[in-house]
Amino acid sequence: MSDLADRFLPLTPLTASILLAVAGGARHGYAILKELEERRGAVRVPGAGSLYAALQRMVDEGLLEEAPDLAEESEGPRRRCYALTELGRRVGRLEMARLAELVALAAERRLAPAPASRSSRRGNG
Numbered sequence: 001m002s003d004l005a006d007r008f009l010p011l012t013p014l015t016a017s018i019l020l021a022v023a024g025g026a027r028h029g030y031a032i033l034k035e036l037e038e039r040r041g042a043v044r045v046p047g048a049g050s051l052y053a054a055l056q057r058m059v060d061e062g063l064l065e066e067a068p069d070l071a072e073e074s075e076g077p078r079r080r081c082y083a084l085t086e087l088g089r090r091v092g093r094l095e096m097a098r099l100a101e102l103v104a105l106a107a108e109r110r111l112a113p114a115p116a117s118r119s120s121r122r123g124n125g
Helices: 013-022 029-038 048-061 086-108
Strands: 064-067 081-084
Touching: 013 029, 013 048, 013 081, 013 086, 029 048, 048 064, 048 081, 081 086
Parallel strands: none
Antiparallel strands: 064 081
């Protein structure tokens, strides 16, 4: 069933970063933008227009879907929230596997450090 998902690969850095940002749950555009700003070196932070164009493209392609607004009524006007679709999750997993293979090959050829486990990167192991 990955035939449909395969056609999206390789992802652009912005698309991959957006998928990562919403992988943990629905987010509105501003929250996605803030996460991209906080992740050092993940992707060149787009302007708001570029981000929202990418979000709309990803909705049109079936990678994201609109989700209910997570804000309380008292927080002001409704914000458009985005969540991963099943296709978006499959595409994200395929892309992360593709990138992991590249990093492993780069480490083997001494172009990158050996991949660290998650716990050691956080200082827990």
